[in-house]
Amino acid sequence: MSAHDETTATTTIPTDTDRLAAAAWSRVAEPTDAAACALIGVLGPAPAWQWLSDGADPAELLHGDLAQPARRVITQARERWLPRVGDATPEADLDHIIRLGGAYIVPGDPEWPEILTDCADAPWGLWVRGQRQRLRDLGEDTLALVGARAPTRYGINATHAITAEAARAGHGIISGGAYGIDTAALRTALAYDVAVASVFAGGLDRWYPAHNASLFDGLIASGVAISAYPPRSRPARWRFLDRNWLIAALSAGTVVVEASARSGALNTAAHVRELGRHVGAVPGPIDSVMSHGCHTLLREGAQLITSGRDASEMIRPLGATRPARLPKRRGLLDGLDAHAARTLDAMPVASAASVSAIVRAAGLSASDVMVALAHLELAGRIAREGSMYRRVPTPKD
Structure with missing residues (x-):
């Protein structure tokens, strides 16, 4: 089986609901909005859009107890997104791009890079x-x-x-x-x-x-x-x-x-x-x-x-006829902003740590660490255990 076949075989095919929700999010949140990326990455575009529309409790949405900093970050993000919700017309936007001879491509489509x-x-x-x-x-x-x-x-x-x-x-x-x-x-x-x-x-x-x-x-x-x-x-x-x-x-x-x-x-x-x-x-x-x-x-x-x-x-390696494939596994700090990367790197590999211990190890202010922990929890990179935080293992850990 080719690499392309393997990717296709393990990829979830997007539904019309997924595509409409993703299109709506593209009108409401900027593509580099870390909170939106984390929320959509964890829930999928349709459930995330449902939450934004209905105003459900973030903890209920994520099916578990959500730390207060993470709750605060996502609640503040919702306040940022709400003024644009009325501008979201995904059906019209999809129709518009189709009339231009284009398309809206989402993860799971065969064309997705x-x-x-x-x-x-x-x-x-x-x-x-x-x-x-x-x-x-x-x-x-x-x-x-x-x-x-x-x-x-x-x-x-x-x-x-x-x-x-x-x-x-x-x-x-x-x-x-x-x-x-x-x-x-x-x-x-x-x-x-x-x-x-x-x-x-x-x-x-x-x-x-x-x-x-x-x-x-x-x-x-x-x-x-x-x-x-x-x-x-x-x-x-x-x-x-x-x-x-x-x-x-x-x-x-x-x-x-x-x-x-x-x-x-x-x-x-x-x-x-x-x-x-x-x-x-x-x-x-x-x-x-x-x-x-x-x-x-x-x-x-x-x-x-x-x-x-x-x-x-x-x-490409010198003399190669095909390029060396890029690594498939995500690095520990890939995709994180500077404070989130520093906070995650400062956490113990195999044990939980208190906020004060992470603050000391990271050399950041307590407020910076709390915001970083909230983003990391939303992204599924860490988990809260009472008042402590622990890394979520990755294939490289």
Whole structure:
């Protein structure tokens, strides 16, 4: 049985109710909302949506005694989500994307990207337009190319050369849709018969930036446009940062071609490292502001990329004809924010600990630890035993 067959055989097929609920959640909660990810991950989208609609007690919903910090976090999150509940029109949103020739893909669908199954905070659904079967091709053999919106000629030429060589080697290419490096990578990749994808920071009913509309029309003819946001969602500034996480998560490695010291591409690189994926950077002239960010990444350990072959070898063992598979097991701290990761790491491996003991071991404030414990409990990473907390064993523990 192939890896694809094994995945399909053990995956729960989503129901229409699941899809509608996931679509509703995509209108109410941002895709990187940790509380929403934890709640939906534990309960599933439909029961979680039922709770949000009915206002059931969080402890009843989770079929057990819920620690007060976790109860408080989820109650506060509900207050954050409720103002948007009236905007949730999942049937209309699904009809809208279908009329655009697209679909809403959720875990369990055959098109769902397998690489996202390893991400603790993966979105609960993806809005797509174009050749959605290409989603399955994204993953361990895919390279992301990102960089400046106003690159130099050197940066554009480097992007063309690296993308073309990587595509000829069979790598899928993913990027954002911004001007500059993103545009150059997509235009080059579309000339090759490989998976090409662009991730958007708003709804797919209106191309952004509008001047790239012809590029995006070409993209959906042979590649795929992806968003975690439903139709009619505007591309707000914070959503570009969330979009960067999805670019990182859908690729095995990311190449930053040109980036200033404050470039958004560095945010993508940070997400790549948090996910345990490969980061590469293209060097540039030492007096070029547009290479300062790349040089910083190189000093911090990013791989030096000067060609498509370098990019290929970054994610494939030297001489391999197929990429090395990414690990299937979740690492202990994968998908956690800094405080939650530090709190979990400070807890004993095989015994329970009091809050005060965890505070001392983590070196965080009591309030920070209490919030972190609440998120960890919601995510199923720890369990409460009276006034003590214990790790929930993972396959690696």
